[in-house]
Amino acid sequence: MPKSWFLRFGLLVGLLFLYIPILLLIVMSFNEGRLGVWTGFSLHWYAQLFQNDQLLGAAWLSVQVAFVSASGAVVLGTMAGMLLARFGAFRGRALFSGMVSAPLVMPEVIMGLAMLLLFVSLEQLTGWPEGRGMMTIILAHITFTMSFVTVVVQSRLVSLDASLEEAAMDLGARPAKVFFVITLPIIAPAIVSGWLLAFTLSLDDLVITSFVSGPGSSTLPQVVFSSVRLGVSPQINALATIVVSIVALGILGAGFYNARQEKLRRRDEQLAQQQGG
Amino acid sequence: MAGPFTSGAGAPVAGGPVAGGGHSSAGVVLTGPVQGGGRSGLGRFLTRLAGGRRLVVAVPYGWLLLFFLVPFLIVLKIALSSSQVGIPPFTPMFETSLDEGKTIVNLVWYNFTYLLSDNLYIIAYLNSLWIAAIATVLCLLLGYPMAYAIAKADPRWRAPLLMLVILPFWTSFLIRVYAWIGILRNEGVLNNLLMWTGLIDQPLHLLYTPGATYVGIVYNYLPFMILPLYATLEKMDNTLLEAAADLGCPPWKAFLRITLPLSVPGMLAGSLLVFIPATGEFVIPELLGGPDTLMIGRVLWAEFFNNRDWPVASAVAVALLLFLVVPIMLFQNVQGKQQGKA
Numbered sequence: 108m109p110k111s112w113f114l115r116f117g118l119l120v121g122l123l124f125l126y127i128p129i130l131l132l133i134v135m136s137f138n139e140g141r142l143g144v145w146t147g148f149s150l151h152w153y154a155q156l157f158q159n160d161q162l163l164g165a166a167w168l169s170v171q172v173a174f175v176s177a178s179g180a181v182v183l184g185t186m187a188g189m190l191l192a193r194f195g196a197f198r199g200r201a202l203f204s205g206m207v208s209a210p211l212v213m214p215e216v217i218m219g220l221a222m223l224l225l226f227v228s229l230e231q232l233t234g235w236p237e238g239r240g241m242m243t244i245i246l247a248h249i250t251f252t253m254s255f256v257t258v259v260v261q262s263r264l265v266s267l268d269a270s271l272e273e274a275a276m277d278l279g280a281r282p283a284k285v286f287f288v289i290t291l292p293i294i295a296p297a298i299v300s301g302w303l304l305a306f307t308l309s310l311d312d313l314v315i316t317s318f319v320s321g322p323g324s325s326t327l328p329q330v331v332f333s334s335v336r337l338g339v340s341p342q343i344n345a346l347a348t349i350v351v352s353i354v355a356l357g358i359l360g361a362g363f364y365n366a367r368q369e370k371l372r373r374r375d376e377q378l379a380q381q382q383g384g
Numbered sequence: 385m386a387g388p389f390t391s392g393a394g395a396p397v398a399g400g401p402v403a404g405g406g407h408s409s410a411g412v413v414l415t416g417p418v419q420g421g422g423r424s425g426l427g428r429f430l431t432r433l434a435g436g437r438r439l440v441v442a443v444p445y446g447w448l449l450l451f452f453l454v455p456f457l458i459v460l461k462i463a464l465s466s467s468q469v470g471i472p473p474f475t476p477m478f479e480t481s482l483d484e485g486k487t488i489v490n491l492v493w494y495n496f497t498y499l500l501s502d503n504l505y506i507i508a509y510l511n512s513l514w515i516a517a518i519a520t521v522l523c524l525l526l527g528y529p530m531a532y533a534i535a536k537a538d539p540r541w542r543a544p545l546l547m548l549v550i551l552p553f554w555t556s557f558l559i560r561v562y563a564w565i566g567i568l569r570n571e572g573v574l575n576n577l578l579m580w581t582g583l584i585d586q587p588l589h590l591l592y593t594p595g596a597t598y599v600g601i602v603y604n605y606l607p608f609m610i611l612p613l614y615a616t617l618e619k620m621d622n623t624l625l626e627a628a629a630d631l632g633c634p635p636w637k638a639f640l641r642i643t644l645p646l647s648v649p650g651m652l653a654g655s656l657l658v659f660i661p662a663t664g665e666f667v668i669p670e671l672l673g674g675p676d677t678l679m680i681g682r683v684l685w686a687e688f689f690n691n692r693d694w695p696v697a698s699a700v701a702v703a704l705l706l707f708l709v710v711p712i713m714l715f716q717n718v719q720g721k722q723q724g725k726a
Binding site for chain 1: 436437440441443444445447448449450451452453454455456458459462526527528529530532533534536544545547548549551552554555556557558559560561562563564565566567569571573576603606635656657660661663664665666667670671681684685688689694697698701704705708709712713
């Protein structure tokens with residue numbers, strides 16, 4: 108297949124489309140003025156950002172919520188992934204796999220409304236949860252992010268054959284031991300990426316959070332949304348620049364780490380082959 | 385378990401009797417405690433297994449039932465109740481009247497007939513489908529060459545290129561929408577650029593239009609289109625194209641007759657991943673679209689937060705589920721079964 112200039116051009120256009128808005132966003136965070144013209148370099152939007160207590164408080168709440176939700180989602184999602192990939196047929200499997208995949212495509216407004224009505228009804232019936240706030244946000248976030256973790260873990264489990272686990276079982280290891288000694292280390296990369304995915308989704312969610320949060324518990328996306336709704340605010344550009352830098356550093360770091368691991372693994376394989384031969 | 389096997393993974397058991405017993409009993413883990421009950425000790429072991437197994441089934445299952453399935457039943461229930469002023473702003477389904485001691489069941493249909501009687505809801509629904517469909521086609525047109533180019537690239541370059549496509553997805557969704565406000569608004573970067581080059585002398589009205597909504601959806605959902613497309617194209621058998629070329633088929637024809645039909649599953653998967661969430665989208669039309677960019681997600685939001693009419697908001701949600709999500713899930717199910725057969 109000859110290399111086609113058309114494909115390369117298409118790829119280039121697509122990548123420019125993806126990156127130019129983000130680059131402009133970053134450039135404008137260092138702009139002195141408010142308007143879309145460059146008037147001079149300035150860091151005063153960053154200074155304002157770090158004095159914006161409402162925004163910083165919301166950011167801290169969001170990080171706490173995302174941390175707890177991602178951890179909960181990883182536990183439930185790993186269980187669900189095991190269930191779907193390793194347990195074969197069980198009663199109600201169809202319903203279960205439907206419930207796992209539905210949040211992936213469910214419009215967020217519906218999820219948010221449904222979760223809120225559940226919390227309201229539960230409170231009427233049992234008195235719990237009392238009002239809405241961090242607790243209800245976390246419960247809702249665990250529910251919608253665990254599906255993503257399940258998919259990641261399940262696909263990792265399906266791509267690995269079960270022979271190691273089977274061998275360990277044959278040798279008499281208990282299921283729990285098999286899971287913690289064999290399965291868990293093998294699927295650890297999937298669990299880590301599932302956690303990161305859940306963390307990001309939780310940190311980023313606006314719609315579901317708006318339904319289930321109460322007065323006094325506004326997350327970062329809610330604060331950003333209400334400020335963006337009123338128009339452009341360069342503080343948000345500064346915030347975006349910080350978020351993009353953290354994400355880029357994290358992903359580059361993970362990329363380098365993976366490449367290094369791969370290199371080590373190849374070297375070990377070569378050594379093993381040389382010794383074997 | 386008895387004997388040397390308690391020490392687990394480190395035990396020197398290769399070739400031992402248990403390992404020789406082999407993988408037939410491996411099904412134990414997978415298919416339940418019925419198989420392979422011959423050996424002593426295995427019984428106890430299986431009882432434990434069944435206990436752990438039940439827990440692993442029960443916890444995520446129970447969670448999803450409580451926090452995912454039950455909420456939808458409640459939505460349905462509230463869609464069938466009337467709204468009232470108060471907390472919560474809807475009438476209870478069961479009412480016990482004190483003087484007669486009877487329980488009255490309150491179920492009303494008028495939230496649904498109301499949706500049909502007011503054009504707003506039907507227009508918003510059709511408009512959402514239309515906007516989502518156009519955005520999906522645009523994603524396909526932009527994403528296909530990208531996915532194909534990555535699939536055809538040197539293997540060393542594939543992972544970094546894919547990473548470049550996914551990277552924006554890890555930054556915040558809101559930030560990505562916000563980026564376009566800065567570009568499209570009247571004093572924005574694009575209008576300044578166009579005025580500076582002299583192409584226009586009045587700023588174009590770009591933000592708060594349906595066009596801005598399309599751009600926003602395409603920008604945010606493009607990776608969801610590219611990834612399944614890439615997965616399909618990368619697996620494709622190149623020998624087919626080579627054979628076509630050997631037989632004198634021009635590349636464009638080979639593409640139309642071989643590559644394109646073979647990539648249909650990827651196109652379908654990607655289109656669904658874009659189309660469904662885009663139909664229910666709230667943030668993008670709210671921030672980039674104008675007041676006339678009517679989409680069903682916005683209508684639901686307004687009913688709930690501005691009008692505080694929970695029953696009508698629930699009825700909108702039920703209608704959206706029935707006419708969008710359920711058909712698509714059934715379609716996917718049927719398709720999955722067909723692929724399973726093939």
